[in-house]
Amino acid sequence: MLTKEQNELLTRVEGDAPMGKMLRQYWLPALRSEALVADGDPVRVRLFGQNFVAFRGTDGKAAIFDEGCPHRGASLLLARNEDCALTCIFHGWKFGNNGKTVDVPTEPKDRREAFAKKVPLKSYPVKEAGTMVWVWLGEGEVPEFPMLKFNTMPDTHVRAWVAYVQVNWLQGLEATVDTAHVGVLHKSHIGLLSEGDEFEDIAPRYDIDPQPYGLRAAALRRMKDGSEYVRVTEYVAPWYSFIPQPGTHAVCTISTPIDDYNVGQWYISFDSEQPLSEDKIQFFESMIGPDPNNFYNPKGTFENRWLQDRELMKQGHFSGVQGIPIEDFIVEESMGPIADRTKEFLGSTDIAIARMRRMFLKSLEDFKNGLPPFALNIKIDYSKIKTNTFYVPKNTDWRDKFKEIAMK
Numbered sequence: 394m395l396t397k398e399q400n401e402l403l404t405r406v407e408g409d410a411p412m413g414k415m416l417r418q419y420w421l422p423a424l425r426s427e428a429l430v431a432d433g434d435p436v437r438v439r440l441f442g443q444n445f446v447a448f449r450g451t452d453g454k455a456a457i458f459d460e461g462c463p464h465r466g467a468s469l470l471l472a473r474n475e476d477c478a479l480t481c482i483f484h485g486w487k488f489g490n491n492g493k494t495v496d497v498p499t500e501p502k503d504r505r506e507a508f509a510k511k512v513p514l515k516s517y518p519v520k521e522a523g524t525m526v527w528v529w530l531g532e533g534e535v536p537e538f539p540m541l542k543f544n545t546m547p548d549t550h551v552r553a554w555v556a557y558v559q560v561n562w563l564q565g566l567e568a569t570v571d572t573a574h575v576g577v578l579h580k581s582h583i584g585l586l587s588e589g590d591e592f593e594d595i596a597p598r599y600d601i602d603p604q605p606y607g608l609r610a611a612a613l614r615r616m617k618d619g620s621e622y623v624r625v626t627e628y629v630a631p632w633y634s635f636i637p638q639p640g641t642h643a644v645c646t647i648s649t650p651i652d653d654y655n656v657g658q659w660y661i662s663f664d665s666e667q668p669l670s671e672d673k674i675q676f677f678e679s680m681i682g683p684d685p686n687n688f689y690n691p692k693g694t695f696e697n698r699w700l701q702d703r704e705l706m707k708q709g710h711f712s713g714v715q716g717i718p719i720e721d722f723i724v725e726e727s728m729g730p731i732a733d734r735t736k737e738f739l740g741s742t743d744i745a746i747a748r749m750r751r752m753f754l755k756s757l758e759d760f761k762n763g764l765p766p767f768a769l770n771i772k773i774d775y776s777k778i779k780t781n782t783f784y785v786p787k788n789t790d791w792r793d794k795f796k797e798i799a800m801k
C-alpha cells in the first residue's frame with residue numbers, strides 16, 4: 394500500500410514530474426526498427442507526454458527530434474524525408490539525421506550558414522539494437538547503453554513487438570513483475586501451470602534477492618514428490634522484466650512511459666544460441682493483433698467488458714480472453730488508468746512489487762539530492778542477466794543450481 398503522495402510520485406511522468414525526470418536518464422526503446430524505412434514516412438513517437446518525430450535517412454541512420462519544427466512549430470511528421478534530412482514543408486528548413494541544421498533557405502544567402510548553426514534543433518542520442526530504435530532523453534552525460542542479452546544479438550535471434558495500453562506505465566510494469574498471476578490469469582494458455590497433479594500447491598513461495606541492477610525473484614512450487622519447481626525472473630531497473638522460458642529461449646518485457654495514462658508494452662523474444670524459430674514467432678503472433686507496431690488491436694473497453702467471451706468461460710477457459718498479453722492488458726485497464734494504491738491489500742506474493750516501489754522511492758530521493766538514479770552509477774554487465782526454470786530436489790537451495798546454469 395502506498396500513500397496518495399507516493400502513488401502520485403511513482404506514477405506521474407509528464408513535464409517536470411520527478412519520476413519522469415529521473416526515468417528520462419535511462420535509455421529506452423522508442424519504436425521497432427522495421428517501423429522506419431530509409432527515406433520513408435516520418436513516424437510520431439510519444440514518450441513522457443512529449444511528441445517526437447523519428448525517421449530513417451537515405452544512409453539508413455535513424456534520428457529522433459522534437460516533433461515541432463524549431464522554426465515555428467509545424468509538425469515534422471509532414472516533412473519531406475530525403476538526402477539524409479527532414480525538410481519542413483512550411484519554410485523549407487532542413488534538418489540532417491546527424492542532428493545538424495543543413496539549410497535555412499528563407500535566410501539571406503550570406504548569413505545562412507551562420508544562422509543554421511544557431512537553430513536550436515532538439516535532436517536526441519539514438520541507437521539501434523535488438524531490432525529496436527532506442528533513444529536517450531535525459532540531461533547531462535549520456536549513460537552507457539544497456540547491453541542486455543537481446544541487444545548483443547544478430548537480428549535473426551531476436552524479435553520485438555509493442556502494444557499501447559491505456560494505463561500508467563507502473564501498472565504495466567507491475568503486471569510483468571507479478572509472477573503469481575501467471576498460474577491463474579494465464580492458466581488456460583500455460584499447460585504446465587494448470588492446477589494439475591504435479592503441484593502440491595498453486596501458491597508459490599518466493600525468494601527475492603536484491604541485485605545491483607534490480608531484483609531476482611524465484612517462485613518455488615512444491616511438487617508432489619517433495620522436489621521444487623523453480624521459476625527465476627529478473628527485474629532490471631527501471632522497466633525490464635525477464636520471463637523464464639525453457640531452453641535457450643527467453644522473453645523480456647519493457648514498460649515505457651508514453652504519458653501519465655498510457656504505457657508502451659514491449660515483448661522481446663530471443664534465443665541466445667540460434668535464430669529465433671518460426672514456431673516461437675508464430676506462438677506469440679497467434680495471441681496478438683496483426684500490427685507488430687501496436688498489437689493491442691482489436692481492443693476492448695469497459696463498455697463491452699474488454700471483449701471477454703463469457704461463453705468460452707463456461708466451456709472451461711479461465712479468463713475468456715485469447716492471448717497471454719491481452720489477458721494482462723485487460724486486467725490492467727480494468728484497474729483504472731492510474732491504480733489507486735492507497736486502497737490495496739497486498740499479500741505474500743506481492744513482495745517483489747513492494748520492493749520495487751521502495752527501490753524507486755529511494756532512487757527518487759537520491760536523484761533529488763543530486764545523485765545518479767538506481768543502477769546508473771555502477772558498471773553492470775547486462776549481457777549476463779538471464780532467467781531459467783528448473784527443478785531442485787528436496788532440501789536443496791535453488792541458488793546453487795541457478796549459479797550452475799548461469800555459468801554455462
Ligand code: FES
Pocket residue numbers: 462463464465466467481482483484485486
Ligand atoms: S515552421 Fe518549419 S520551416 Fe518554418
Ligand SMILES: [Fe+2]
Pocket residue numbers: 568574575578579717721
Ligand atoms: Fe501476465
